Amino acid sequence: MKIELRSVSGRHPAxxxxxxxxxxxxxxxxxxGEQLAVIGPSGAGKTTLLHLLACALAPAAGSLELDGRDPWRLSxxxxxxxxxxxxxAPQVPPLPPRQRVVTAVLAGRLPRIGLWHALRSLFYPTGIAQADAALARFDLADKLFARVDRLSGGERQRVGLARALLSQARLVLVDEPLSALDPARASQALATLTQWARDSGATLVATLHDVPLALQHFPRIVGLREGRLAFxxxxxxxxxxxxxxxxxxxQAALEPAPADAAPVAPRPVVMHCR
Structure with missing residues (x-):
């Protein structure tokens, strides 16, 4: 899916x-079919950009086109x-805690199936083999019938990415998909996701805090700072x-104070009793 933003500005959903x-x-x-990683400090506008591209947020100004169509001029x-x-795919996947992993992954197909099929699949899942194959690509095949609330944070994030593989979406937007993963799992997850996008021809836009992984796995890097395009x-x-x-x-906020800096007086603690 082709994306074009013309002088687009937007507010964070919250x-x-x-x-x-x-x-x-x-x-x-x-x-x-392009793949790009969006990097930048916290508050740079990365999540807002993804919500604009997902048509979950209307631009405050300017115009957005997806495949030549402005979503906000459509019915x-x-x-x-x-x-x-x-x-x-948000940073924290919206997975019901008592749901089985197989059902959570198969939910990636919901936009393409009818309401009756969607309701029936809650009790009699179809496409179990496809869900198993998607989970296997993220080393989660043994979790197929596990409950979501029995998974670790990293496993939940990988279930969210497995769901993307079943979506057959033409534009995949991933917001900080690696925050709960160790370096090896994070690299494997990105390699799987980018390979799937190449194979399917989907456009992939991912926001990442891990700059080395972004540079390793993506052919195009967009830097945002204070809501503006840095590069x-x-x-x-x-x-x-x-x-x-x-x-x-x-970086300045993380730097330690100089050794000869004057000590900062502690603030008084105010306690309220109820």
Missing amino acids: ASTAAAPALQPLELKVEA SRQRQQLRGQLFL DLPPAAVTPALLAELYAHE
Whole structure:
């Protein structure tokens, strides 16, 4: 799916309408089948960008086109049909705790099947072999019939990614999919996801905090800072100097205070009794 943003700005889904846009006027084009990683410090506008692309959030200004169509100029029914071609994987997958993993993974097909089939699959799942194959790609085949609330945080994230493989979406949007994974699992998960996108021809946009993994697995890196585009480059052109500038404020906040700095007086603790 082709993406084109023209001077698009947007507010974070949780922000009030009076708040300044988290994403400033942004120009971005992504060809169908491309894969790009969006990096940048916390609060840079990465999640807001994904919600705009998922048609979950209308632009505050500018225009967004998906395959040449502005979602917000379509009828509600047409926009819902368009959303059926998208898949958004949030950082914390919305998996019902008492649900079986097989049902959670098969839910990736819901936009493509009818209501009756969806209700029936809650009690008599069909497509178990496909769910098992998707889980196996993330080393989770042994969890096929486990309950979601018996999984670790990292296993839940991988179940969310396995669900994406069954979605047959033309645009896959993944928000920080590695936060609960160890380095080896994170690299394997990204390798699986990007290979699947290449095989299926889907466009893949992922926000990542792990910069080395983004540079290793994605052919295009977009840097956001304070809601603005800092750079849009192939990984070989993303230099340490560019990264230092991109994360300058975040690094400054993490730096220890100088040894000769004056001590900061502790704030008084106020206790309220009920």
